[in-house]
Amino acid sequence: MNNSKLMNPVRVILPILLGAAIYAFGLLYFIIPNELMEGGVTGITVLLNYAFGISPSLSTLVINIPLFLIGWKLLGGRQIIYTGVGIGALTFFLWLFERLIKQGWIDPFRTHSDYLLAALYAGVTLGAGLGIVFRFGGTTGGSDIIARILNRKTGWSMGQIMLAIDIIIIGSSLFYIPKEKILYTLVAVFIASKVIDFIQEGAYSARAFMIISDHANDIADIITRDMDRGVTIIPAIGAFSKQAKHMAYCVVSRQEIRTLHQIVRSVDPKAFVIINDVHDVHGEGFKVE
Structure with missing residues (x-):
C-alpha cells in the first residue's frame, strides 16, 4: 500500500525531469549557439543572455519565482508541486549543460548557413521536452503556467496557447534579433507547438x-x-x-x-x-x- 502511494508521484516526476532535461538541452545546444530566439519567459532569458551575458539558469530561476507564486494560487496543490519540480529541474539542467559546454564535454550545434536545420531540430527538441512535461501534468514555469491556466479556462490546446504567446514575445524581440533569425525562430516555434500537441494528445x-x-x-x-x-x-x-x-x-x-x-x-x-x-x-x- 505504501509502495503504491510512493510509486505514483515517482512515475510523474521522472518524466517531468526527463522533459525538462530535453528542453534545456535543446535550448543550449540549438537555440543559443545559433542566436535564435525562443518564446515565453525562456525568450526573455535568451535575450538577457545575448544582451548582458546573464546565465539562462539564473534568469530562469529569478523570473519564475513570482510566476510560481501565481501558480500556487491558481493551479491547486499537486499541480503546483509538479510545477515546482519542473522549474527546479529546468534550472538545474540549464546549469548542468552550461557547465558541460564550458568544460568542453558538449559541443553545441553551430551553423553559419543552415539555420533551417537548426530551427527544425530545435523545434523538435523543445517541443518533445515540453510535451513530456505537459503530458504528465507539470510545467517548466514561465508562460507554461499561463498556458495551463488558459487551457483549463478556455479548452484551447496547450500548443495553440504557447504558439500565440511565443509569437507575441518573439515579435517584440525584433529590436535586437535580425529579422531572418526571427523567421527561423518562428519555424522552430511552430514545429514545437505541433510536437507538444502530438505528445500530449497521444501518438495514436x-x-x-x-x-x-x-x-x-x-x-x-x-x-x-x-x-x-x-x-x-x-x-x-x-x-x-x-x-x-x-x-x-x-x-x-x-x-x-x-x-x-x-x-x-x-x-x-x-x-x-x-x-x-x-x-x-x-x-x-x-x-x-
Whole structure:
C-alpha cells in the first residue's frame, strides 16, 4: 500500500525531469549557439543572455519565482508541486549543460548557413521536452503556467496557447534579433507547438464519422460485418424537413478511413458525412490501458 502511494508521484516526476532535461538541452545546444530566439519567459532569458551575458539558469530561476507564486494560487496543490519540480529541474539542467559546454564535454550545434536545420531540430527538441512535461501534468514555469491556466479556462490546446504567446514575445524581440533569425525562430516555434500537441494528445490518432443518411442502418450493418467496428445509431430530426432520420456514429483508425468512405458511397452517395479527429481512443478494437 505504501509502495503504491510512493510509486505514483515517482512515475510523474521522472518524466517531468526527463522533459525538462530535453528542453534545456535543446535550448543550449540549438537555440543559443545559433542566436535564435525562443518564446515565453525562456525568450526573455535568451535575450538577457545575448544582451548582458546573464546565465539562462539564473534568469530562469529569478523570473519564475513570482510566476510560481501565481501558480500556487491558481493551479491547486499537486499541480503546483509538479510545477515546482519542473522549474527546479529546468534550472538545474540549464546549469548542468552550461557547465558541460564550458568544460568542453558538449559541443553545441553551430551553423553559419543552415539555420533551417537548426530551427527544425530545435523545434523538435523543445517541443518533445515540453510535451513530456505537459503530458504528465507539470510545467517548466514561465508562460507554461499561463498556458495551463488558459487551457483549463478556455479548452484551447496547450500548443495553440504557447504558439500565440511565443509569437507575441518573439515579435517584440525584433529590436535586437535580425529579422531572418526571427523567421527561423518562428519555424522552430511552430514545429514545437505541433510536437507538444502530438505528445500530449497521444501518438495514436483516429477519425470519428457521423453519417446522416436514410440508409444509416444498412451502412451500420456493412461496417459491422466488413470492418468489425462498432456503430452507434442516433435518432435525429431534420430541422428543415422535420423528418425523422438516423445518424450512424463510428470511430475508425486512419488506415480504415478510405474503406469506410467507400462503404458509405456504395450504399448512399447522397449521405451527409462529418469527420472529426479523435485522440487517445480507448476500448475494444483500440488501445487498452
